[in-house]
Amino acid sequence: MGTTNGNEKAVETEIEKMKLSFVVPVYKTEKYLERCLKSLKDQDYKNIEIICVLDGKNTKAEKIAKQFETDYKNVIYYVRPHEGVQKTRNFGFTKSTGDVVSFFDSDCYLEPGMAYKWMRMLEANKDIDFVYSGYKFTTGDGISSERFDPFTLRVSNYIATMFPMRREVFPGFDEDLKSLQDWDMWLTIIENGSKGIFIPGYDFITEPPHKHSISGIGCSKENWLDRVKTVKKKHNIPMNDICFTSPVHIDNAIRIAKYTSEDFHNSPSFQKHEYKLIYLLGFYPQDAIAHVDTFTPAYNANVVIHWTGLDLMWMYNISFKDLRMLTKAFDEKIHHHTCENVWAKNHLIELGIDKKKISILQLPAVPEDIKPLPKKPKVLIDTTNTYRELAGVIAKAMPDIQFDTPSENINVDDYNVLLKITEVNVVDDEMKKFLVSGRHVVSNVQGYKTNYIPIDDPIKTKKKYVSTIRSLCKSKFLNKKAMDFYTKALNGKSFKKEIQRYKSA
Amino acid sequence: MVNHLRKRYRGIRVPKISFVVPSYNSVHTLAETISSLQVQTVKDIEIVVVDDHSTDDTEHLMKYLCKDKRIKYKRLGKRVGRSEARNIGNAMASSKIICVNDADDISFRQRARTTINAMKKCDVFYSSFCVMDAFGRIREQIKATSFDIEKVKNDPLHYTYICHSSMAYKNKGVKYSKGDWSDLGIDDWKLQIDLHKKGYKFGFSQKLLVGYRMSSANIELTRNNKKVLKLKRGIIENI
Numbered sequence: 001m002g003t004t005n006g007n008e009k010a011v012e013t014e015i016e017k018m019k020l021s022f023v024v025p026v027y028k029t030e031k032y033l034e035r036c037l038k039s040l041k042d043q044d045y046k047n048i049e050i051i052c053v054l055d056g057k058n059t060k061a062e063k064i065a066k067q068f069e070t071d072y073k074n075v076i077y078y079v080r081p082h083e084g085v086q087k088t089r090n091f092g093f094t095k096s097t098g099d100v101v102s103f104f105d106s107d108c109y110l111e112p113g114m115a116y117k118w119m120r121m122l123e124a125n126k127d128i129d130f131v132y133s134g135y136k137f138t139t140g141d142g143i144s145s146e147r148f149d150p151f152t153l154r155v156s157n158y159i160a161t162m163f164p165m166r167r168e169v170f171p172g173f174d175e176d177l178k179s180l181q182d183w184d185m186w187l188t189i190i191e192n193g194s195k196g197i198f199i200p201g202y203d204f205i206t207e208p209p210h211k212h213s214i215s216g217i218g219c220s221k222e223n224w225l226d227r228v229k230t231v232k233k234k235h236n237i238p239m240n241d242i243c244f245t246s247p248v249h250i251d252n253a254i255r256i257a258k259y260t261s262e263d264f265h266n267s268p269s270f271q272k273h274e275y276k277l278i279y280l281l282g283f284y285p286q287d288a289i290a291h292v293d294t295f296t297p298a299y300n301a302n303v304v305i306h307w308t309g310l311d312l313m314w315m316y317n318i319s320f321k322d323l324r325m326l327t328k329a330f331d332e333k334i335h336h337h338t339c340e341n342v343w344a345k346n347h348l349i350e351l352g353i354d355k356k357k358i359s360i361l362q363l364p365a366v367p368e369d370i371k372p373l374p375k376k377p378k379v380l381i382d383t384t385n386t387y388r389e390l391a392g393v394i395a396k397a398m399p400d401i402q403f404d405t406p407s408e409n410i411n412v413d414d415y416n417v418l419l420k421i422t423e424v425n426v427v428d429d430e431m432k433k434f435l436v437s438g439r440h441v442v443s444n445v446q447g448y449k450t451n452y453i454p455i456d457d458p459i460k461t462k463k464k465y466v467s468t469i470r471s472l473c474k475s476k477f478l479n480k481k482a483m484d485f486y487t488k489a490l491n492g493k494s495f496k497k498e499i500q501r502y503k504s505a
Numbered sequence: 506m507v508n509h510l511r512k513r514y515r516g517i518r519v520p521k522i523s524f525v526v527p528s529y530n531s532v533h534t535l536a537e538t539i540s541s542l543q544v545q546t547v548k549d550i551e552i553v554v555v556d557d558h559s560t561d562d563t564e565h566l567m568k569y570l571c572k573d574k575r576i577k578y579k580r581l582g583k584r585v586g587r588s589e590a591r592n593i594g595n596a597m598a599s600s601k602i603i604c605v606n607d608a609d610d611i612s613f614r615q616r617a618r619t620t621i622n623a624m625k626k627c628d629v630f631y632s633s634f635c636v637m638d639a640f641g642r643i644r645e646q647i648k649a650t651s652f653d654i655e656k657v658k659n660d661p662l663h664y665t666y667i668c669h670s671s672m673a674y675k676n677k678g679v680k681y682s683k684g685d686w687s688d689l690g691i692d693d694w695k696l697q698i699d700l701h702k703k704g705y706k707f708g709f710s711q712k713l714l715v716g717y718r719m720s721s722a723n724i725e726l727t728r729n730n731k732k733v734l735k736l737k738r739g740i741i742e743n744i
Binding site for chain 2: 112120123125147
């Protein structure tokens with residue numbers, strides 16, 4: 001035992017079918033070059049080639065590259081006159097032969113084992129053309145990425161240049177663009193119908209932005225907007241006025257942005273923007289740091305908070321001092337508040353928010369294709385902590401029916417009935433989803449067709465819940481009345497009109 | 506029950522081998538693990554992933570991967586512990602042979618082929634394995650030796666010298682023990698002893714088939730060894 005030459009033998013058992021090419025452009029980054037090349041060459045995945053392209057003469061870098069070329073078979077370097085990153089990378093691509101290409105900047109270095117991870121993913125999943133994840137700075141901060149969604153990628157870039165893609169997919173870097181070439185490239189790849197996948201983690205480590213960083217040439221904070229505009233213009237992406245954001249209800253925010261054909265951004269005020277309205281879904285005081293960008297200058301945008309229901313309950317958990325601070329900040333920075341119903345409005349007034357600033361506005365819920373009810377009855381239970389026991393008792397009373405607890409991606413088609421017991425008297429997003437697609441709902445929330453059963457006497461309420469769930473599970477037809485009512489009430493049209501009002505100061 | 510029915514109907518094909526992958530909060534490695542199973546040289550396999558109520562992005566990732574129809578994915582409604590998750594996975598598996606593969610370990614390409622061939626002669630099969638670090642770099646190889654119950658008696662704190670992730674056994678009512686066994690991460694040790702008691706035939710191969718990931722998250726590094734010894738001794742003395 002011990003660290004013998006186990007490496008080679010183990011790798012023999014794996015046949016490395018696909019070749020991975022690294023294209024490494026170098027411009028005044030000789031300081032980091034050795035570290036970079038070493039990390040690539042030391043990967044366990046041995047079927048790789050490294051193409052090092054010097055963008056302009058650089059004796060120090062040339063010396064290092066030459067050393068690597070003589071020592072290792074699969075390293076080649078070229079010296080070219082100074083022309084800029086895009087041309088250098090494109091030239092490197094023409095010289096590469098791999099099935100998968102990664103454009104790896106010379107001031108970064110790759111974590112060991114990542115090449116194997118990428119290649120395994122790309123080999124096993126033929127329909128996926130690129131793999132990506134987050135990265136770290138040498139200072140220790142990590143930048144995670146987002147799930148792959150073409151819609152959100154059209155608003156901002158969250159995929160770094162370094163990540164690998166199949167050779168057939170690569171469209172070439174646009175040589176006319178001065179910056180944001182990587183975003184432009186990913187956009188063209190997506191427009192050609194390719195798909196990617198996000199694996200959580202941090203794959204490579206990079207220097208924090210410095211003078212000579214290869215992508216930062218000719219960029220500054222002032223011309224950020226112009227740069228974004230040129231890319232968006234190229235891909236026919238409209239510059240929208242409204243941006244949805246949410247640290248918690250991300251999926252919901254993305255869906256609503258899609259209905260209304262507006263933007264979704266995780267942290268819109270991170271860079272300069274031209275939005276007129278930032279619409280925040282849900283305000284949870286415990287992660288107020290996530291909301292910092294709504295309180296700091298939002299670049300002339302109005303900020304509107306939509307209170308989804310549960311967040312109102314959270315506001316009662318904070319101290320009086322914090323609450324006063326928050327309400328003060330609301331007065332100054334927040335343009336308007338919206339909520340789902342009168343119950344929520346009363347709560348907001350109780351919290352000390354100006355009456356005039358509050359209005360009732362229901363978030364839209366547009367059904368996707370509706371499928372018939374499943375043959376075997378299945379019930380989804382969603383409760384808050386206080387009512388968990390009651391829900392358990394109800395579930396135990398009906399052993400012949402299958403009960404599920406919610407997870408992140410619920411497929412409404414699998415269920416007949418939603419059982420919702422909460423302190424929040426609001427028809428929330430999940431209930432809307434069920435109602436709109438014709439499923440039954442049983443809850444202690446007052447609303448049209450929600451089968452309202454109040455919770456007072458524990459034994460009686462249990463009996464009522466059990467009997468109603470039983471009768472609803474027997475019905476084989478969709479809940480047509482609720483479906484028609486809610487699809488009419490919650491189509492995005494009125495919502496679209498309403499939010500336009502908040503744009504003007 | 507399901508297995509029984511499936512075998513009766515000739516129309517439904519039973520895959521040659523099932524990989525059971527219990528996972529809890531391990532998206533970081535799960536993608537690599539599953540793709541290493543998908544590219545096995547034997548294509549007629551089945552991959553059962555039991556998600557023990559993870560709180561991370563596992564579900565979203567699995568939605569992507571489930572396009573491959575060989576993958577069966579089940580998310581549990583609440584946390585049940587790793588031995589129960591494995592039991593559920595074993596019940597879901599439809600083939601005769603079950604291959605254990607934890608969510609952070611990697612199977613090399615030949616594993617399914619060699620296992621199927623070897624299982625013709627034995628009931629339990631294991632192989633040599635590589636120890637990898639958190640990044641997946643191979644640190645050392647550990648060669649498989651024959652299963653010797655005397656050795657286990659003398660050195661109960663250690664392994665039975667079988668890497669659990671390299672194991673495969675026949676799917677007939679094999680069950681992992683729950684409770685302390687599961688919490689201390691020695692349910693695999695118990696299973697091996699149980700199989701030995703039942704009179705299963707052990708076989709092994711010197712080929713490197715599995716990469717076993719050693720990281721700071723491994724339960725062996727933090728568990729209460731006194732308790733482990735106590736439990737294990739109780740079993741050993743009865744053999």
